[in-house]
Amino acid sequence: MLEALEVQNLAVIESATLEFAPGLNVLTGETGAGKSLLVDALALLLGAKADPGLIRPGAEAALVAAWIDGKSYSRRIGSRSTPRIAGELVTLGELAEAVAEKIALYAQHAAQTLTRRETQRRILDARVPEALLTAYRETFEAHRRRSAELVALRQAAREREHKLDLLRFQVQEIAAAGLTPGEDEELYAERERLRHLDLLRERLAEAAEQLAGEADAVGAVGRAAAAVEAAARHDPELAPLARDLENAEAALSALARELEDRLLGLEADPERLAEVESRLAQIERLKRKYGDTIEAILAYRERAERELGQLESSEERIAELEAELKRLTLELRERGRELSQARLQAKEAIEAGVQEELAALGMPGARLVVELVPLPEPGPHGLEEVRFLLRANPGLPPAPLEKAASGGELSRTLLALLLTSGFDSGTVVLDEIDAGVGGEAARALAERLARLARGRQVIVVTHLPQIAARAERHFKVEKEKDRAFAERLEGEARVREIARMLSGGYEPEALAHARALLER
Numbered sequence: 001m002l003e004a005l006e007v008q009n010l011a012v013i014e015s016a017t018l019e020f021a022p023g024l025n026v027l028t029g030e031t032g033a034g035k036s037l038l039v040d041a042l043a044l045l046l047g048a049k050a051d052p053g054l055i056r057p058g059a060e061a062a063l064v065a066a067w068i069d070g071k072s073y074s075r076r077i078g079s080r081s082t083p084r085i086a087g088e089l090v091t092l093g094e095l096a097e098a099v100a101e102k103i104a105l106y107a108q109h110a111a112q113t114l115t116r117r118e119t120q121r122r123i124l125d126a127r128v129p130e131a132l133l134t135a136y137r138e139t140f141e142a143h144r145r146r147s148a149e150l151v152a153l154r155q156a157a158r159e160r161e162h163k164l165d166l167l168r169f170q171v172q173e174i175a176a177a178g179l180t181p182g183e184d185e186e187l188y189a190e191r192e193r194l195r196h197l198d199l200l201r202e203r204l205a206e207a208a209e210q211l212a213g214e215a216d217a218v219g220a221v222g223r224a225a226a227a228v229e230a231a232a233r234h235d236p237e238l239a240p241l242a243r244d245l246e247n248a249e250a251a252l253s254a255l256a257r258e259l260e261d262r263l264l265g266l267e268a269d270p271e272r273l274a275e276v277e278s279r280l281a282q283i284e285r286l287k288r289k290y291g292d293t294i295e296a297i298l299a300y301r302e303r304a305e306r307e308l309g310q311l312e313s314s315e316e317r318i319a320e321l322e323a324e325l326k327r328l329t330l331e332l333r334e335r336g337r338e339l340s341q342a343r344l345q346a347k348e349a350i351e352a353g354v355q356e357e358l359a360a361l362g363m364p365g366a367r368l369v370v371e372l373v374p375l376p377e378p379g380p381h382g383l384e385e386v387r388f389l390l391r392a393n394p395g396l397p398p399a400p401l402e403k404a405a406s407g408g409e410l411s412r413t414l415l416a417l418l419l420t421s422g423f424d425s426g427t428v429v430l431d432e433i434d435a436g437v438g439g440e441a442a443r444a445l446a447e448r449l450a451r452l453a454r455g456r457q458v459i460v461v462t463h464l465p466q467i468a469a470r471a472e473r474h475f476k477v478e479k480e481k482d483r484a485f486a487e488r489l490e491g492e493a494r495v496r497e498i499a500r501m502l503s504g505g506y507e508p509e510a511l512a513h514a515r516a517l518l519e520r
Contacts, residue, residue, distance in 0.1 A: 009059035012484040021473040024453035029477035034484030047096030050077040115402040121386040126423035127346035136335040143328040150321040167308040174301040194273040336383035353420030362441030365394040408435030431461040465501040469517035
């Protein structure tokens with residue numbers, strides 16, 4: 001529901017805020033007061049072209065903002081247009097699409113929603129069982145997805161053999177290397193040792209000499225242990241020290257033996273160094289191709305094996321998809337035929353109902369024709385395109401709505417369609433629906449607008465007191481010099497406005513008639 005509309009600096013409107021009610025809302029006022037400017041403001045939110053001349057003289061920019069179902073939708077018009085939804089910047093197309101889902105606008109110079117094929121289809125389908133529409137949409141979507149997958153697989157098949165060869169080579173190359181995580185770190189350490197054998201022997205020999213050679217560190221510690229042990233015979237508290245020295249001697253002896261063993265094992269091995277260098281070079285080549293670490297290389301192999309399996313099974317998948325698409329095509333045709341049959345029934349009911357409503361609305365010779373034009377291929381919404389044609393007067397051939405109907409006729413046709421089809425378009429905004437209507441047709445029009453407004457919000461720009469008297473909320477637009485403003489009418493002010501609409505003045509008879517209309 002449109003809860004409020006705010007307009008700033010739009011032509012003669014300096015500032016106006018209207019808070020709408022559920023049900024029927026009307027805008028009245030003298031001709032030229034600026035009522036249609038408020039409709040134009042909504043049209044701007046629906047993507048209408050913003051003429052710089054709409055900006056009020058002396059203002060930098062104009063602003064239109066609407067609050068619909070608790071969310072704000074706004075558009076600033078000036079040196080740059082800034083559409084927003086809930087405060088977030090969006091494109092004008094996104095703003096228009098979002099507002100169009102909530103508001104249907106029908107006016108002589110505004111967005112003619114009813115002339116759009118999409119709207120016409122949705123109005124017709126409002127009388128079609130939802131289960132048929134859902135079944136067709138689901139089948140079409142499944143067909144579309146499978147078709148896209150099949151196209152992608154067939155395109156990929158052109159490069160499939162090359163890709164298969166490449167993946168097989170990559171998987172085989174990595175597998176043949178027999179990599180294990182951490183292997184490269186161990187090889188780097190071994191290469192460092194093999195490259196510096198002379199230095200290692202020199203340092204180990206020096207260490208061994210210090211422990212067991214002329215320096216005889218092991219013997220020195222042993223002699224110290226014996227001396228402390230002898231002293232401990234006279235001072236038992238020295239016994240732990242003697243044992244520690246004995247342990248140190250044993251440890252140093254073990255270290256001396258290990259150094260000797262290491263020295264004996266440090267023999268030059270050019271062949272092993274060459275093997276290590278070759279293995280590391282192989283690992284480095286694989287890293288450059290497949291990843292910075294052995295773990296990354298192995299992960300690449302896993303991915304390649306998965307892709308290889310998918311490619312090798314793609315032929316089977318293509319055959320499966322072809323069979324499934326054949327089945328879905330038949331199913332889509334069948335669902336489409338069921339939907340087309342339901343649309344034929346809905347078409348007949350709508351044509352008859354609209355003709356009856358239009359006659360009551362002052363268009364006795366008008367006839368709506370709903371065309372179902374077959375499509376060359378099933379579309380997302382069925383096997384045909386829906387077109388509404390109107391014969392506004394007897395003797396004329398039916399023509400598209402935008403060519404056959406004036407603004408008022410288009411609005412009355414919409415009203416007849418909404419009453420007949422049950423199409424839910426949220427908020428409906430109507431301008432010039434009462435053009436050329438009077439007498440009994442005016443009463444019928446007012447009664448039907450009130451009926452339509454029982455299930456949705458309707459906003460009407462009107463000159464008919466019969467319509468204004470039925471409104472849940474009544475706004476009057478007035479113009480003083482170059483400034484237009486809107487006010488909500490209640491009580492006696494509303495009586496006076498309806499009296500003015502009845503007779504152009506405020507005579508007692510007109511006021512009494514206005515009160516009678518409101519009471520009725």
